[in-house]
Amino acid sequence: MKIESLKCIYYVINPVTMQWLALPPVRQHETPLHGFICSYDKHKQLTYRVLRLLKIKDKNMEIKVDMFSSDTREWTKSLVSCPRRFDLSFFATAAVVYKDLLFWWEIKSNRIVGCDPNNYRFFELPVQMEHGIDYFGLCGGSLRICEIPGQEDPSLLRVWVLKDFVKNEDKWCLEHEVYFNQMTWKNSTWLTEYVKSPYVQVFAYHPNDGDILYLVIKSRIVLCNMQRKTLEMLHDFPMLAHVCARAHTSVLPWWPTPIPSSPLQNAT
Structure with a gap:
């Protein structure tokens, strides 16, 4: 995204081919809040949409929505009424896309809000x-959501998973509860004294393995296997000490594996 003379230009980038539009x-x-x-x-x-959400300052909970669609190749504007009130200025995280909805964490009410923007879903923590x-x-x-309580128990980490989303019977299930001081280091044992809040930050989830988290500890990328109770330093990344240590996971779609025809079919 680039802002020039009151106009904003968004770029769609393919991180694999390095092409951009x-x-x-x-x-x-x-x-505004924006999501992809x-x-x-x-x-x-491939089809895609870029959404921009801006709250209208009036008594009603109305959201101004700008949306670019790859199908129409143009921006459209709309005004959408939301059934429940929330404050866009207290959305703390970048948007997460799930089931074709954009999700944010709203700090003020401590809940997760999802929108598409014609549909809104609210999830209490x-x-x-x-x-x-x-x-x-x-x-x-x-x-998934992850919590490191901090001062009350600086070595504790919890991970919850949202279940029954499709059935509208949403519930959070505790999947992992681990203590860093009970885990074993595979290497870099000198980091042991720093495996606690506030030195630990969650860097990313593994895209497919729910037992694995990537952490940042003293500018090191650390693999945390919550099932095996092990920690392993993967990379020293000094720049992480000066930036927000968060990664956006980009996962390539898994296409069905083509089944080759049999020699008998080829013969016929």
């Missing part, structure tokens, strides 16, 4: 979760 500029009023949704149809054709979310994202096609 500049979208038509759109007028920049205030700082892409999907593949049954013919493996687990009752046992007394602190904020340390990381919010996807793993294996499931929405």
Whole structure:
């Protein structure tokens, strides 16, 4: 995204092919929330949408939505009424795409809000979760939240998974509860004294393995296997000490493996 003379230009980038496309500029009023949704149809054709959400300052909970669609190749504007109130200025995380909805964590009400933007879903955090979310994202096609309580128990880490989303019977299930001081280092044992809050940050979820988290400890990328109770330093990344240590997981779609025809079929 680039802002020039009250106009904002968004870029769609393919991180694999390193190709990029500049979208038509759109007028920049205030700082909006924005998100990117892409999907593949049954013919493996890619379609995508870029959404910008801006709250209208009035008594009604109305959201101004700018949307660019790859199908129409233009921006459209709409005004959408939301059934429940929320404050866009208190959305703490970057958007997470799940089931064709954009999800944010709203700090003020301590809940997760999803929108598409014609549909809104609200998810209260687990009752046992007394602190904020340390990381919010996807793993294996499931929405997950992670908590490191901090001062009360600096070595504790919990991971919850959202279940029964499709049935509208949403519930958070505690999948992992581990203590760093009970884990074994495979290497770099000198980091042991730092495996506690506030030195630990959740860097990313593994895209497919729900037992694995990637952490940042003293500018080191550390693989945390919550099932095996092991820690392993993967990489020293000094720049992480000066930037927000969060990664966005990009996962390539798994296409069905083609089944070759048999020699008998070829003969006929």
